Amino acid sequence: MFYASHTPGPPLCEFVDRLWLCADGRSDRKERILPSATMELVINLWDDEIRVYNPVGNHCKRVSSAVVSGPYARGFVIDGAAHALILGVHFKPGGAFPFLGVPACELTDAHVDLATLWGPAADELRERLCGANTPQERFRLMGEALMDRLHRPLKRHAAVPIALDAFDEMSGILSVNAVARRVGLSHRRFIQVFSSEVGLTPKLYCRVQRFQRARALARHTKTPDWAKLAVACGYYDQSHLIRDFQEFSGVRPTEHSRQPTQDLLANHMALAE
16 A cells, blocks of 8 residues: 655644545455544545445445545444545644534534535546646645635634643543633533534543544553553543443454554554455
8 A cells, every 4th residue: 555645834734634645555345434533535536436334334325536524423434445546634623624614513423525515626626636646746736725725714713722722731631611611611602612613522522532542552552451541541440441442433442452453544443354
């Protein structure tokens, strides 16, 4: 598999974590994409569609070759054939909001055709990307398209980046009420504002981030002590960690540790044949 990534400069780096390109990785297996509290713009440059399956992988939804994947509360399954040639934009939490034209909460747990959000510009962009010859040229074209959308964004609320920094700084342990007070909003108003830009409620965002921290620690530990790991990541106890792993990955923590993972696509979990 060939994989390349690019971190854009200002001002895109405020919103975009990375642009990425995957090629020559086509396979017949399915892969579960685990929730990460972020959004992804994905363009298939090989095929005219993208196939998305429900978490158990037995119901296929065919979407266009250019889609926005909203923040998911549970994982979903994709066809490994998409890795033949696919380009993506991995947004930072809340970073996709200025580029969409709609509140992020309208895309939660959904895949939406990019043309629905961008109109004819979506198809024109894919044509230019298909005609490009190098990863660098494709990254440049994608960056220019994003910059064009950034010139007409929805107005961002100042409370959201402050809240994201607070949650990340305290590893999701800080209460929603405490952050609401910090940004000067009522509990209800804070949830509305945060969900509109991030796509998840503050509580669910913290749960997903905590799951990802536990997963990252487990991947770098040969024989994880799940009870200690649960405490280190802010869970009440080990059973709480197990419930979140089952909800977000579909398997128990010990099963998850035995799953083959992609070195380059770290948030993908290969499903058993």
